[in-house]
Amino acid sequence: MLKKLIKIAILSMISGSILFAASYNAQAEKDRKAFVNYFLKKFQNPVKNHAKYFPNVNLDEMKKTYRYPLSFQDFQDGSLAWYKPSREQFKELNEFPAYSLEVDDGEVLWNKPFANGKTYSSCFPETGVRNDYPYFDTKTNEVVTIGQAVNACRVKNGEKPYKYGKGNIAKVIAYMAMKSRGKKIHVTIPSMAAAQAYEHGKKEFYKQRGYLSLSCNECHVVSSGKRLRAESLSPALGQTTEMPVYRVKGGGTLLTLQARLAGCVKGTGAEKPKLQSKTLRDLSYFLTYMSNGMKLYGPDTRK
Amino acid sequence: MKRRNFLGLGFTTLAVTALQTVGSASIMSEHPKAFLETSSDEAIKDIYGSNAISKDDKAVLKLPDIAENGSAVPVTVSTSLENAKTMTIFIDGNPRPLAVSWELQEGSMAKFSTRIKMRKTTNVRLIVEDANGKLHEAVKQVKVTVGGCGG
Amino acid sequence: MGIKAIAKVRNGVADVKLLVKHPMASGKLGGGKGEPKFINHLTVKLGSRLVYDMYPTSAVSKNPYIRFGFKGAKKGDVITVEWKDNTGAGEKKDIKLK
Numbered sequence: 080m081l082k083k084l085i086k087i088a089i090l091s092m093i094s095g096s097i098l099f100a101a102s103y104n105a106q107a108e109k110d111r112k113a114f115v116n117y118f119l120k121k122f123q124n125p126v127k128n129h130a131k132y133f134p135n136v137n138l139d140e141m142k143k144t145y146r147y148p149l150s151f152q153d154f155q156d157g158s159l160a161w162y163k164p165s166r167e168q169f170k171e172l173n174e175f176p177a178y179s180l181e182v183d184d185g186e187v188l189w190n191k192p193f194a195n196g197k198t199y200s201s202c203f204p205e206t207g208v209r210n211d212y213p214y215f216d217t218k219t220n221e222v223v224t225i226g227q228a229v230n231a232c233r234v235k236n237g238e239k240p241y242k243y244g245k246g247n248i249a250k251v252i253a254y255m256a257m258k259s260r261g262k263k264i265h266v267t268i269p270s271m272a273a274a275q276a277y278e279h280g281k282k283e284f285y286k287q288r289g290y291l292s293l294s295c296n297e298c299h300v301v302s303s304g305k306r307l308r309a310e311s312l313s314p315a316l317g318q319t320t321e322m323p324v325y326r327v328k329g330g331g332t333l334l335t336l337q338a339r340l341a342g343c344v345k346g347t348g349a350e351k352p353k354l355q356s357k358t359l360r361d362l363s364y365f366l367t368y369m370s371n372g373m374k375l376y377g378p379d380t381r382k
Numbered sequence: 383m384k385r386r387n388f389l390g391l392g393f394t395t396l397a398v399t400a401l402q403t404v405g406s407a408s409i410m411s412e413h414p415k416a417f418l419e420t421s422s423d424e425a426i427k428d429i430y431g432s433n434a435i436s437k438d439d440k441a442v443l444k445l446p447d448i449a450e451n452g453s454a455v456p457v458t459v460s461t462s463l464e465n466a467k468t469m470t471i472f473i474d475g476n477p478r479p480l481a482v483s484w485e486l487q488e489g490s491m492a493k494f495s496t497r498i499k500m501r502k503t504t505n506v507r508l509i510v511e512d513a514n515g516k517l518h519e520a521v522k523q524v525k526v527t528v529g530g531c532g533g
Numbered sequence: 534m535g536i537k538a539i540a541k542v543r544n545g546v547a548d549v550k551l552l553v554k555h556p557m558a559s560g561k562l563g564g565g566k567g568e569p570k571f572i573n574h575l576t577v578k579l580g581s582r583l584v585y586d587m588y589p590t591s592a593v594s595k596n597p598y599i600r601f602g603f604k605g606a607k608k609g610d611v612i613t614v615e616w617k618d619n620t621g622a623g624e625k626k627d628i629k630l631k
């Protein structure tokens with residue numbers, strides 16, 4: 080009898096520790112489900128739920144210009160998912176997307192051997208690994224972005240790292256993103272330190288910044304689906320799927336997620352965070368986690 | 383193809399020679415000054431003189447109401463007229479309104495798409511010259527905003 | 534500089550989309566700095582037949598996208614795209630219709 084009790088005690092301890100391990104993402108899962116549910120409900124029928132979610136938006140305009148209901152995967156298109164005039168225009172702009180020139184450049188860079196003869200293939204199992212990033216490195220206890228991984232590969236092979244944000248690094252990532260289309264986001268939280276990074280990213284998302292006291296949440300959750308001056312506010316759900324993003328503005332620039340996050344924060348009147356800072360990496364970790372399960376579609380064209 | 387000597391204009395940015403094209407003269411060879419005009423009316427006068435321009439449905443201009451970004455505004459021009467000769471776009475508010483021109487060929491589908499730059503909210507005009515030299519115009523105002531976070 | 538194409542034929546009518554790598558810089562002409570550099574003539578020929586004749590200015594967007602069609606085409610035909618810019622630079626490329 081005692082042997083049996085000991086066996087049960089040991090088994091429950093083991094399963095308890097397995098359960099405990101799995102619970103590193105328990106809070107994140109709660110957050111994510113609530114996040115997804117909010118957006119699915121909000122964009123299910125904006126006209127019918129006008130009073131609840133869009134009390135000050137012109138109802139006649141909504142009837143003419145809003146597209147709904149939005150499925151989970153629809154959120155990959157950002158504001159182009161719900162705002163018909165933009166969607167039409169981008170369909171035209173994407174008839175032969177300008178980013179295809181960037182992807183071509185990225186392919187050339189990807190295949191060009193380093194001085195030591197090796198290529199990026201020696202660092203990555205395949206090209207289409209965009210959906211494996213960002214991830215939490217349990218050895219260094221840091222969130223690692225795809226840009227950092229590309230540069231780590233370069234440094235490991237005796238090359239100078241690229242500058243972050245745009246240019247060659249964006250082109251290489253664009254090629255990787257193109258090869259990753261259709262793959263699902265699957266961010267995991269494997270340790271206590273990872274959970275802390277997640278919580279930090281979440282805090283950054285809800286933090287009010289700058290002289291306008293805006294937070295990511297304010298525009299991309301609460302006010303998502305609304306127009307602000309000539310901007311259509313994109314929902315935070317699915318925001319990382321189109322990265323790197325080819326912005327039409329200024330003749331056309333390809334930007335990484337890091338650059339877009341930093342640029343957006345600056346655009347709201349706050350101090351521009353440093354690319355690959357803990358703030359932006361943890362924020363991208365949180366933001367990408369929220370879109371777990373969504374298929375990637377990058378690069379894509381945006382305003 | 384007639385060639386004009388316009389070195390006197392002091393502007394070396396206009397090419398003296400165009401690519402070798404079969405057929406009649408083009409807007410570029412015949413009316414190079416039009417490319418330098420700073421008003422649509424002047425450019426139109428340079429090319430078409432004071433010929434009457436009919437605002438009708440023969441010139442079809444497709445443009446968004448609000449441009450996502452003024453640096454790349456998708457535009458499609460078309461006409462149902464058989465054997466139209468030329469189609470030309472003028473952007474009123476641009477520093478140099480004459481934006482782009484097409485010489486139609488035998489067997490051409492009279493429908494062209496491209497992307498244009500717009501400096502600000504302004505009217506865009508399409509002038510179609512038909513087989514008889516008559517002019518048809520379509521005008522559309524496109525709103526352009528500057529700056530913004532991208533949404 | 535680079536010309537990319539998606540060119541198809543359906544029922545004898547060609548539908549050609551081109552993406553041309555070119556800065557189409559307005560420079561001083563647009564009130565900016567620097568010398569203007571923009572394609573000012575782009576033609577497409579099917580053999581000796583001219584099927585597209587376009588005169589852009591720096592008001593055409595960077596990396597110009599153009600779409601056009603012409604009759605009397607069949608799969609396998611080869612069209613020649615040629616452009617020239619105001620600085621005298623140019624490019625020529627053959628494209629097969631699919």
